Amino acid sequence: MLEKLIAYHCAPALAGIKVSNMFACYKDKYPNAKYEIVLLNYELNKKNIYIEIICECEKRLLLIVYRKNKLQEQLRRNNVTTFLNSYGYSGCTSISDYLNVLKERLKNKEFPHEIGVFLGYPIEDIYGFLYHKEEGCLLVGEWRVYSDEENAKIMFLRFKKCRAALLKRVNDGNTLAQIFCAA
Numbered sequence: 001m002l003e004k005l006i007a008y009h010c011a012p013a014l015a016g017i018k019v020s021n022m023f024a025c026y027k028d029k030y031p032n033a034k035y036e037i038v039l040l041n042y043e044l045n046k047k048n049i050y051i052e053i054i055c056e057c058e059k060r061l062l063l064i065v066y067r068k069n070k071l072q073e074q075l076r077r078n079n080v081t082t083f084l085n086s087y088g089y090s091g092c093t094s095i096s097d098y099l100n101v102l103k104e105r106l107k108n109k110e111f112p113h114e115i116g117v118f119l120g121y122p123i124e125d126i127y128g129f130l131y132h133k134e135e136g137c138l139l140v141g142e143w144r145v146y147s148d149e150e151n152a153k154i155m156f157l158r159f160k161k162c163r164a165a166l167l168k169r170v171n172d173g174n175t176l177a178q179i180f181c182a183a
Contacts, residue, residue, distance in 0.1 A: 002036045006051070007170045010065035011163040014049060014180060018159065019074045019120030020066035026059060033061055043177035054099060055106040062106070064118065071095055079123050087114045122147060
């Protein structure tokens with residue numbers, strides 16, 4: 001069930017406590033994934049939740065799940081805009097513009113490490129990863145932490161609890177639309 005996979009990998013974004021989450025979906029396990037995404041978007045877009053394929057190859061889809069307002073807010077931050085402009089995102093004015101550039105960059109052989117911005121990672125930690133890799137890393141969890149270890153620990157625990165709570169509801173038979181579109 002694709003919804004269970006989305007719930008596991010994207011609970012923090014679905015719940016609005018994280019900008020977005022990304023995960024790979026294998027086509028052989030989820031042959032109807034594209035159709036299911038269309039159906040999910042039909043319901044979830046009403047609550048500002050979007051699921052997009054940002055990369056596709058023969059074996060899998062790479063999906064991003066985000067709350068539109070959270071991602072817009074992230075992409076409008078001055079330090080984020082400056083950072084992304086240095087990676088070829090200048091001229092982007094909408095989420096679609098930014099995601100289209102990211103999709104193009106994902107086609108390259110080198111992985112676009114600025115993807116951390118789209119996932120809401122602290123900019124200091126993105127710079128830490130880009131320029132120091134293993135050196136100076138304080139913690140590894142949802143991302144590599146180089147700056148605010150205590151806050152990151154709190155966030156990682158919050159994400160873990162959110163994931164467990166959402167999975168429980170999905171395992172109890174609730175759909176994502178029922179959970180997030182009830183009101």
